[in-house]
Amino acid sequence: MNRDTGAMTKITKAFEIQKAISDDIVHGRRAPGTSLDETMLARAFAVSRTPIREAIRQLEMTGLVEARPHRGAVVCDVPPERLDDMFAVMRELEALCARLAASAMTTEERAGLRALHDASAALVKSQNRDAYVAANDAFHDAIYDASRNGFLAETTRQVRLRLSPFRRAQFEGRGRMANSFDEHERIVAAFESADAAAAEAEMRVHLGEVRESVDEIDRGEAAENLKPRRPRAAKP
Amino acid sequence: MNRDTGAMTKITKAFEIQKAISDDIVHGRRAPGTSLDETMLARAFAVSRTPIREAIRQLEMTGLVEARPHRGAVVCDVPPERLDDMFAVMRELEALCARLAASAMTTEERAGLRALHDASAALVKSQNRDAYVAANDAFHDAIYDASRNGFLAETTRQVRLRLSPFRRAQFEGRGRMANSFDEHERIVAAFESADAAAAEAEMRVHLGEVRESVDEIDRGEAAENLKPRRPRAAKP
DNA sequence: GATGATTTGTACGTATGTATA
DNA sequence: ATATACATACGTACAAATCAT
Numbered sequence: 001m002n003r004d005t006g007a008m009t010k011i012t013k014a015f016e017i018q019k020a021i022s023d024d025i026v027h028g029r030r031a032p033g034t035s036l037d038e039t040m041l042a043r044a045f046a047v048s049r050t051p052i053r054e055a056i057r058q059l060e061m062t063g064l065v066e067a068r069p070h071r072g073a074v075v076c077d078v079p080p081e082r083l084d085d086m087f088a089v090m091r092e093l094e095a096l097c098a099r100l101a102a103s104a105m106t107t108e109e110r111a112g113l114r115a116l117h118d119a120s121a122a123l124v125k126s127q128n129r130d131a132y133v134a135a136n137d138a139f140h141d142a143i144y145d146a147s148r149n150g151f152l153a154e155t156t157r158q159v160r161l162r163l164s165p166f167r168r169a170q171f172e173g174r175g176r177m178a179n180s181f182d183e184h185e186r187i188v189a190a191f192e193s194a195d196a197a198a199a200e201a202e203m204r205v206h207l208g209e210v211r212e213s214v215d216e217i218d219r220g221e222a223a224e225n226l227k228p229r230r231p232r233a234a235k236p
Numbered sequence: 237m238n239r240d241t242g243a244m245t246k247i248t249k250a251f252e253i254q255k256a257i258s259d260d261i262v263h264g265r266r267a268p269g270t271s272l273d274e275t276m277l278a279r280a281f282a283v284s285r286t287p288i289r290e291a292i293r294q295l296e297m298t299g300l301v302e303a304r305p306h307r308g309a310v311v312c313d314v315p316p317e318r319l320d321d322m323f324a325v326m327r328e329l330e331a332l333c334a335r336l337a338a339s340a341m342t343t344e345e346r347a348g349l350r351a352l353h354d355a356s357a358a359l360v361k362s363q364n365r366d367a368y369v370a371a372n373d374a375f376h377d378a379i380y381d382a383s384r385n386g387f388l389a390e391t392t393r394q395v396r397l398r399l400s401p402f403r404r405a406q407f408e409g410r411g412r413m414a415n416s417f418d419e420h421e422r423i424v425a426a427f428e429s430a431d432a433a434a435a436e437a438e439m440r441v442h443l444g445e446v447r448e449s450v451d452e453i454d455r456g457e458a459a460e461n462l463k464p465r466r467p468r469a470a471k472p
Numbered sequence: 473g474a475t476g477a478t479t480t481g482t483a484c485g486t487a488t489g490t491a492t493a
Numbered sequence: 494a495t496a497t498a499c500a501t502a503c504g505t506a507c508a509a510a511t512c513a514t
Contacts, residue, residue, distance in 0.1 A: 010304075010305050011305055011489095012305045012501095012502065012503090013502080013503075014293070014502080014503090015305070037479080038479075038480070039478095039479075039480095047503075047504085048503060048504045048505070049480090049504085049505095050286075050502080050503055050504065050505090051502080051503065051504095053290060053480085053481085054289065054290060054293045054502090057250070057290045057293040057294050057297075058293050058294070058296065058297050060294065060297075061293075061294050061296075061297025061298055062297055068246075069246045069247055069248045069251070069480080069481085069510090070248075070479080070480055070481075070509080070510050070511055071479090071480080071510090071511070071512095072479070072480070072511095082386065082387060085385045085386055085387035085388060086387045088385055088387075088388070089332075089385065089387055089388050089391060092328075092332050096325075096328050149321045149324055149325065150318065150321055151318060151321035151322045151324075151325055152321060152324070152325050155325060155391075155395075159391075248480090248481065248482095249481080249482075250481080250482090273500080274500075274501070275500075275501095283482075283483085284482060284483040284484065285483085285484085285501090286481080286482055286483065286484085287481080287482065287483095289501085289502085290481095305489085305501080305502080306488080306489050306490055306500075306501055306502075307489095307490065307491090307500085307501080308500070308501070
């Protein structure tokens with residue numbers, strides 16, 4: 001009884017709540033800057049404030065939430081310069097994953113990644129954004145795991161998590177999905193030639209050009225391009 | 237009133253306790269595997285169990301502590317393969333810092349790093365380990381900051397923190413301090429020529445050879461080299 | 473700038489789950 | 494296998510700090 005999947009997901013309320021709030025933040029249901037009122041959350045989850053507080057302490061350490069003593073917690077609102085920093089680290093971590101994965105991948109993994117990628121072609125064609133987002137995550141996750149460095153995979157996933165509230169506009173640009181797909185193709189090709197340098201380079205391109213494509217969106221949708229830099233969303 | 241240094245260090249008991257326990261772990265006063273008994277800690281810190289529990293939740297997220305529901309928390313005991321993974325990520329993060337720093341450093345920073353490095357020569361000569369450890373940390377910290385990527389600096393520091401319980405034997409090998417100093421010299425030289433590629437490469441060497449030098453220690457001090465791989469400490 | 477309302481921080485008691493005999 | 498002991502998870506009450514007024 002209470003037999004759960006694999007790692008025996010923690011059965012404490014604090015942990016469940018932490019997961020739920022984290023999920024809300026990651027999926028944009030709690031926007032950056034939003035405050036997390038303990039009493040309201042306690043009512044919402046039908047528990048006392050104690051597990052809520054513990055959940056908030058956990059979220060604090062993940063970087064999704066910032067809490068100042070006696071002043072409550074808010075969903076982290078990351079300033080643009082810091083977003084740039086985070087995306088830069090993300091790009092390097094993913095490039096590292098790609099480099100290691102290119103060397104370490106088994107034949108099965110290579111085939112699996114190719115299958116994953118080929119399958120996503122249909123999603124591009126049908127312009128199914130949500131499904132492509134999921135496929136994209138799966139694609140990148142597979143590469144993290146193929147790096148054969150569990151800590152690297154975790155670290156990269158963690159950074160991706162922290163960035164996700166700011167990548168809402170992921171594939172909203174015209175042709176952005178198709179571009180992403182083409183870049184993935186080049187990455188898969190690099191893996192298939194076991195070319196670590198190419199895999200790393202293509203991954204870097206994939207995550208570097210993201211920024212620009214998003215800037216394009218910003219420019220297109222808001223022509224008031226007066227401010228030196230605007231907060232923007234982005235994506236791998 | 238209650239005006240504190242800079243970032244207004246949090247004045248809550250939970251946070252103070254979290255800092256204290258974290259410090260204990262990092263400095264080896266609480267060994268990996270040690271359990272963190274809430275009641276005992278509450279007595280030790282002369283508080284109720286509530287702030288203790290919140291501190292543990294925070295420590296959990298930093299990766300220094302692992303807590304299983306209803307079964308208490310223990311200081312993370314990291315298996316050797318995972319340590320390898322963590323050191324590999326550490327090396328790459330520091331290499332990235334070095335690469336960025338080489339390009340971004342101001343003249344003042346370059347001079348500052350040189351001064352820091354030159355000053356540590358005396359510590360090597362006098363074989364003052366504790367002082368050299370501190371100087372070494374300052375040296376690396378300066379490079380993180382010079383990368384001009386605050387998130388990268390934080391991330392790298394965080395990984396260093398998580399590794400620190402396992403780097404106790406940092407400079408205990410014969411001549412290890414001198415080796416480290418020489419490697420630092422090559423790094424500083426690369427910065428002075430603003431050679432990003434060299435800085436990155438030298439940093440990688442610096443953190444790569446660490447592993448081997450520690451393996452040497454292990455071999456030297458424990459000749460029973462029967463197990464395929466032994467848990468070991470290491471260092472940048 | 474002081475005061476009251478509101479929210480967070482801490483203490484303590486109880487319940488529930490885990491480990492040991 | 495059952496029961497007992499024990500540590501943790503949660504709920505409630507109170508204290509302290511922040512912010513509105």
